[in-house]
Amino acid sequence: MAKILRIDMSSLEHKWEDIPSKYETYAGRALTSAIVHDEVEPTCHPLRAGNKLVVSPGLLAGTLAPSSGRLSFGAKSPLTGGIKEANAGGLTGTRLARIGVRGIVLEGIPDTKDDWYSIVVGKDKCEIKKTNEYAGIGAYELIGKIWKEYDSKPGIVGCGITGQKLLMGSGIFGNNIENSDPGRYAGRGGLGAVLGSKRVVAIISDDTDGERPEPKDEEKFSEGRKAMVKALNEHPVTGKLKDDEGNAFGALKNYGTNVLMNILNEGGGLPAFGFSRGRSDVAAKISGEAVHELVDKVKEKFGDKTPATYGHPCHPGCIMACSNVVPYEDTGKLQVSPLEYESAWALGTNLGIDSLHDVAELNRLCNDLGLDTIETGNAIAMLMEGGVIEYGDGKGAIKALEKAYGDDTLLGKLVSSGAQTVGQTLGVTRIPVVKGQALPAYDPRPIRGIGVTYATSTMGADHTAGYTIAAEILGIKGDVSDPRGLKKADLSRTFQATTAYIDSSGYCLFIAFAILDDDDGFQGMVDTVNAYLGKDIDVTQYGLETLKKERSFNKGAGFSKEDDRLPEFFKKEPLPPHNVTFDVSEEELDKVYEGM
Amino acid sequence: MAKILRIDMSSLEHKWEDIPSKYETYAGRALTSAIVHDEVEPTCHPLRAGNKLVVSPGLLAGTLAPSSGRLSFGAKSPLTGGIKEANAGGLTGTRLARIGVRGIVLEGIPDTKDDWYSIVVGKDKCEIKKTNEYAGIGAYELIGKIWKEYDSKPGIVGCGITGQKLLMGSGIFGNNIENSDPGRYAGRGGLGAVLGSKRVVAIISDDTDGERPEPKDEEKFSEGRKAMVKALNEHPVTGKLKDDEGNAFGALKNYGTNVLMNILNEGGGLPAFGFSRGRSDVAAKISGEAVHELVDKVKEKFGDKTPATYGHPCHPGCIMACSNVVPYEDTGKLQVSPLEYESAWALGTNLGIDSLHDVAELNRLCNDLGLDTIETGNAIAMLMEGGVIEYGDGKGAIKALEKAYGDDTLLGKLVSSGAQTVGQTLGVTRIPVVKGQALPAYDPRPIRGIGVTYATSTMGADHTAGYTIAAEILGIKGDVSDPRGLKKADLSRTFQATTAYIDSSGYCLFIAFAILDDDDGFQGMVDTVNAYLGKDIDVTQYGLETLKKERSFNKGAGFSKEDDRLPEFFKKEPLPPHNVTFDVSEEELDKVYEGM
DSSP states (O other): OOEEEEEETTTTEEEEEEOOGGGTTOOHHHHHHHHHHHHSOTTSOTTSTTOOEEEEEOTTTTSSSTTOOOEEEEEEOTTTSSEEEEEEOSSHHHHHHHTTEEEEEEEOOOSOSSOOEEEEEETTEEEEEEOGGGTTSOHHHHHHHHHHHOTTOOEEEEOOHHHHTTOTTBOEEEOOTTTOOSOEEEOGGGHHHHHHHTTEEEEEEOOTTOOOOOOSSHHHHHHHHHHHHHHHHHSTTTSOSBOTTSOBOOHHHHHOGGGHHHHHHHHTOOOBTTTTBSOOTHHHHHSHHHHHHHHHHHHHHHGGGOOOOSOBOSSTTOSSOOBOOEEOTTTOOEEESOOOHHHHHHHTGGGTOOOHHHHHHHHHHHHHHTBOHHHHHHHHHHHHHTTSSOTTOHHHHHHHHHGGGSSSOHHHHHHTSOHHHHHHHTTOSOOOEETTEEOOSSOTTTOHHHHHHHHHOTTSSOGGGSOTHHHHTSOOSSOOOOTTOTTHHHHHHHHHHHHHHHHHHSOOTTHHHHHTTOHHHHHHHHHHHHHHHTSOOOHHHHHHHHHHHHHHHHHHTTOOGGGSOOOHHHHHSOBTTTTBOOOOOHHHHHHTTTTO | OOEEEEEETTTTEEEEEEOOGGGTTOOHHHHHHHHHHHHSOTTSOTTSTTOOEEEEEOTTTTSSSTTOOOEEEEEEOTTTSSEEEEEEOSSHHHHHHHTTEEEEEEEOOOSOSSOOEEEEEETTEEEEEEOGGGTTSOHHHHHHHHHHHOTTOOEEEEOOHHHHTTOTTBOEEEOOTTTOOSOEEEOGGGHHHHHHHTTEEEEEEOOTTOOOOOOSSHHHHHHHHHHHHHHHHHSTTTOOSBOTTSOBOOHHHHHOGGGHHHHHHHHTOOOBTTTTBSOOTHHHHHSHHHHHHHHHHHHHHHGGGOOOOSOBOSSTTOSSOOBOOEEOTTTOOEEESOOOHHHHHHHTGGGTOOOHHHHHHHHHHHHHHTBOHHHHHHHHHHHHHTTSSOTTOHHHHHHHHHGGGSSSOHHHHHHTSOHHHHHHHTTOSOOOEETTEEOOSSOTTTOHHHHHHHHHOTTSSOGGGSOTHHHHTSOOSSOOOOTTOTTHHHHHHHHHHHHHHHHHHSOOTTHHHHHTTOHHHHHHHHHHHHHHHTSOOOHHHHHHHHHHHHHHHHHHTTOOGGGSOOOTHHHHSOBTTTTBOOOOOHHHHHHTTTTO
16 A cells, blocks of 8 residues: 655654545655645745655556656745645655655754765665765766665665755756766756755655555556557657667657757747747758757767667656767767757757757756756856856856856855846846746747646646647647637636646646547546546546645745736737737636636 | 926936826835836836836925935836835935825836946936946945035935945945935835946935925915824823923834834734844843933933934924934944834844944944845844854944945845845745735734734835734734734724825824824824825725735736735744744734735
8 A cells, every 4th residue: 555655854754655545646746746735834845844845656557558657846935935746756756666666745843054965775674874975966976876886776766965055056967877967857946945945955765565556447547548559659749769661760769858859949939038939041051950960970979889760768658758868979888868858948049059969968057956957057148148158158158057066156046046036136037937936938928828828737847747839839739720819718728727737647738748649548538547546536527626726835935826827028018030929818718717 | 387207217318297197196115006006017027127116205394394204116027026115214205205206117128238327407407427437436435425416415316335345135225314324225126236237326415496286275284294293292202302391202213113112022012033032131232222321321321422312303394203313332433323123133132142342343244235124124134043153243244234335255245135045045944024025013923913914925024015003012003802813903904094095195104103193183184185186086995906906917917815824833833932923813914915
């Protein structure tokens, strides 16, 4: 029977709790948001003892369901001041699921300014260890150290140097399957700082003696699983690496999420130079296609001697396997793995930086420092808007980010503190944030639905909270014949609710590309979840239940409908090349959560 | 007939407007808040074209009423995101009143990144001049330059270097009567940045051919005026410089507002070392008494050759004359004039800096740079909490502040950006702000009523918004036999409403010390206002009317009752020496504006 592990960092004690019946069907985001809603005072300071960091593998993590091993983190966000859930792949989700840990609740703060801890979780055991040697070093080094200490190749999640300094741009890293690099990021909302505030550097999970969680209804589960596998494998976005003629086929496997770069650029919705343009020459040079070409070149040169390939899974059991890598041409070694679309955009197109290796280096630095690439890319853009660095100056951006290692410069602190802080400090009046969180890689002016999600999401600006891009750009389900944006509220609400469900199931959000286009696949998702629980739950209702708790927390934290707005400049400054502004009315925005 | 001068900085055009009948009784804060409420979109970006800066002399400015020449500034605040009114003395209030200007509405933003303007207002005339030579220089030099250019010794208000850089800690300065130094500050809420965003460096007012505004009912006005003069002159706080035996008497005239330093220290409510203690050895060394002693010493040494005296008025016609100066011992020249209690606290006790001349230098730098001393003192405290400077390091603080002149360091930008930005950038979790604005010189833990004002004021943390200190510490009117703070909501509401009235009348808030203790004096205030208008208005109703508009604006800007709270640490960390926490309940806080 799965348990909740409650760890009090004030007393350095832990206890195992049964899952209360009210949380019976909850896991992933549903569980993290429910516990934060039920146990955290919404007006508490997010980096003081009253906040709690909740970690929870999705419901199906560790099972045979495909691509279902995501891990959620939840807390009050120091960046937005509201509730936050961020999830990622990596090893930890399935490790925890296999040892029966449905959730970890990290509460309190130890009475020390000197000591740092790590938490080691195994089958029926938990140890809170003083590990000062883990603090103050880069995440690559840290993870390497831990994998040397523990034979079991444990899952590791943790905060980097910037989280330890309580800086708002910091995320929580997880280790890659194949190389243990810190490439898996629950990046958003400054959750790294929450972990750092608890004086915890790493949570290490060892699944020795663990076992696969079994569904209540094996047969139904198996049928559902097969339907999903079929849907995922056959869809042009999530499908196979090669088609029958041996040509490139599945978009994600071949090009990673960065396949979007050229598509968005073509559509004029790719934010460039700090959201001042919607198209840029930079795109092609750092796109998924460019990375693919580089990997091919390196493979050709080094053969088996390079780990450079595409089509990596981010967690055990993922069949979409959309992760790419950026190798060095001269050695075949990896510079960073992966380079996601959002990161390539935030650290590349957004900054006018067209050197793929500069962008990869910025990403590597973020991973090593414990920083969210989206927030940090936008923070660097604000440094550029404010004249501290020139747009396009990749080396300057790298130098700025390297300052974050030390304690001796304010530049290092600022660049780790998110776009809003940097922008305001420099007197910038075009700061792309909602609820204090920086915008991702889709300009809301030409792509209105994602703008509605940015504005109204409980999370601040967050594309994954309601990824209408699937419908608006990729043409996957949903009515997009809506030139004046009149139905964008419905579109966004549907995506937000479905997303909250998926974020709880353990499934990767990208299954949506396939199953929204394939009714059997969709039913497969529903069946696996219901078969696992032995209970039928409604996708939308389940999602809305979580969204309601999140809205309620945010209301208690002081948010009102006036916070469900985009920054003024999106309404006032037309975006080239199409010269459109964000023209969804406030009434329409308020419709998304009307009555909730 | 008084007029409103509307200046559109987008077109560089102006027009004179009659005062609309709905604003008939409005001036000062009532007028600035009404216009901001009626004309500014609450969700607009405070530093973009949609914001307006409104300037308005109090109703009785320029009349024979004593101490009635205050000048209000209003806008949406870049620091709080809500409405803001800040007022100050100086020459401009009476200058504008004498040429019939009830208000100036500055709107739009010129389409230039190069040019800076000044606005010259005279009797029936207004000129918008391109004066690039006024930008980028210290306020002392700027004001000296303007007084040389204009024979009439004009009133000058403006933004310093930091306002021109759009930084959130910047205020609006005004020139002193006696030496034209930029010692008169409408400091709070970043209004200097709003003026800077309009590309206006200075507003110059020349009252040549102006005349004294006459009350509708001269006789009643004259009676009221006499009652007030008597009340002010006879009260131990606001009264005469010497008593009949020639000894020191009036507290404000002799020691300035800084007479409070030792009183608050004695009471254990003087915030020290970043709101971590309520008492400090520093106090006596930088108190009003210490300044008085220094002035006496310098007067004795230099006689008529030094301008050092106490008892200066901050505007023409002020009979309380509470301004002091800090002279240099070796030359008799002035280091800064004045050194107010709030500044001495913010830049002294708050930082553990016990050198009077270091504190005076920090104040002089703030004045020259265009910075609010309260916000900047708290920002420096955050630099100290974050380990950038040591507590007590006066020279280090001076060095940090000097960085704000240049464009080459982030330290200079940060220190000019307010306490919240600095604190968050450095990972500080004890940041003393409400609605983003830093707390003034009274710790809310032992002095609960002022805590209620800080929490609930429309202005963010602001002692002048409802100065319950008068009752709580100085024993002036009001029931303070209220150990559990149960009646603090009533106390604060009464003070907030009366204050909104006084801030509109042109009277200095300090008249309250005397008239709250003297029914005839209070009636004198009411009579002068009513006689001037030829119309009876109710003090509380008038005040509440303004507060309601301000609350309504703030609601539109996204504020809810959860924003009417003090930072968590005031509730959790007991303050030595009395070891009390802020224990006024949220229910009690919400009572202040219940139903409004």
